[in-house]
Amino acid sequence: MTCCNRRSVSFLTLLVGFCCLILIAQAQAQDSTTTVRKARNTQVEYFYVHGALGLGFDVYTSSDIEALVLEDLNVNALGFPFQYGIRGGFRNIVQIEYCKYSTSAHNIGTGGFANGGIVSTSVPMKLKATDILFKMNPAFWKWSKPKGGRPAKCLFLILGNGDVSYRDNVGDGFEGSGIIYGLEWAGISKYVSVSFGATYQDITYDTTRLFSIDIPYEVKAKRFMLYVRMGLGYGV
Numbered sequence: 001m002t003c004c005n006r007r008s009v010s011f012l013t014l015l016v017g018f019c020c021l022i023l024i025a026q027a028q029a030q031d032s033t034t035t036v037r038k039a040r041n042t043q044v045e046y047f048y049v050h051g052a053l054g055l056g057f058d059v060y061t062s063s064d065i066e067a068l069v070l071e072d073l074n075v076n077a078l079g080f081p082f083q084y085g086i087r088g089g090f091r092n093i094v095q096i097e098y099c100k101y102s103t104s105a106h107n108i109g110t111g112g113f114a115n116g117g118i119v120s121t122s123v124p125m126k127l128k129a130t131d132i133l134f135k136m137n138p139a140f141w142k143w144s145k146p147k148g149g150r151p152a153k154c155l156f157l158i159l160g161n162g163d164v165s166y167r168d169n170v171g172d173g174f175e176g177s178g179i180i181y182g183l184e185w186a187g188i189s190k191y192v193s194v195s196f197g198a199t200y201q202d203i204t205y206d207t208t209r210l211f212s213i214d215i216p217y218e219v220k221a222k223r224f225m226l227y228v229r230m231g232l233g234y235g236v
Contacts, residue, residue, distance in 0.1 A: 042189045044091055044152060048235030050193050052097065054083040054227050060106045060127060062203075062221035065166075065174070068210075069108055069123075079104035079127065087231055092152035092188050093140040099229075101129040106166070125168050129223075131180060133160035151187040156197075158182035164203050166221070172212065174219055176205035190235035199225050 058079045066074050081104035089095030109122030135156035160180040167173030184197030205219040 042151075042191065044188055044190050044235045046236050047088065047090055048188065048190060048193070048233060049086065049088040050231030050233030050235075052083070052085050052087050052099070052193070052229045052231040054099075054195075054229030056081045056083055056101070056225050056227035058104060058127075058223055058225040060104075060221065060223045062219065064219040065108070065221065068208075068217070068219065073108050073110050073121065073123075075125075076105070076107045076109065079106050081127075081129075081225075083227060083229060087193065089135075089188070092154040092186070093137050095135040095156065095186075097131075097133045097135065099131045099133065101127075101131075103128055123168055125166060125173065127164065127166050127223075129162050129164045131160055131162035133158050133180065133182075135184060151189040151192070151194075153185075153187050156184040156186060156195075158184055158197065158199060160199075162201060164201075164205075164221075164223075166205070167209075170212070172209050174205035174209075174221075175207040176203055176219075178203035178221075178223075191232065193231035193233075195229050195231075197227055197229075199227075201225075 058081060059077050060075065060079060061077055062075055082102040083099055084102075085097060085099035087095055087097040103126040105124070106127050107122050107125050135158050137154040137156055139155070158181065160182075161177060162180050163175075163177045165173065165175045167175070178201045180199050180201045182197055182199030184195050186193060186195040201223045203221040203223060205221065208215050208217045208219055
């Protein structure tokens with residue numbers, strides 16, 4: 001009897017232990033399922049709209065402007081524009097972005113030596129731009145929901161148009177627009193989007209104003225820019 005009781009106790013202990021293991025495994029599975037569901041809630045199912053902020057580094061050149069202004073003056077090519085706007089899209093397939101740039105300094109001037117010292121001539125010039133960009137992921141047919149709630153990743157081809165003004169403090173300068181081409185890597189979720197891109201723009205200034213006089217003179221310029229932007233908003 002004692003031996004049988006011991007065996008019964010051992011069997012019951014093993015049974016209870018086995019049931020506890022099952023309960024623990026079920027609880028862990030439920031926690032994992034809940035975590036995955038919460039993560040999936042951040043994935044874009046259909047559309048999203050985000051406000052965006054960014055910072056860029058641009059290179060701006062124009063041999064036409066340098067030929068038009070005084071001899072030996074040239075355009076300061078480097079600038080750092082701040083960017084803000086709004087973007088919206090369908091999954092990671094297409095996106096439309098309206099982007100406005102703060103003034104980026106591209107002064108016209110020169111420097112040199114005279115009378116034993118350094119002299120310089122500089123005309124403060126500000127470049128302002130407003131872009132409308134259409135972006136498309138060429139591999140959109142490979143769309144699938146990322147596992148674990150990770151942001152959807154894509155490489156956008158960019159085609160757009162931008163209005164540009166390049167003027168000094170008294171309003172003299174140039175105004176026009178140009179087509180934009182570019183590439184952008186982006187990560188997109190319901191509430192956050194991050195992008196790194198490069199764009200190139202051929203600019204045609206059809207309005208030229210010098211010494212407060214409008215003249216019928218068309219001017220060409222080019223702008224290359226690298227940027228990083230972050231968007232915050234909502235998606236469904």
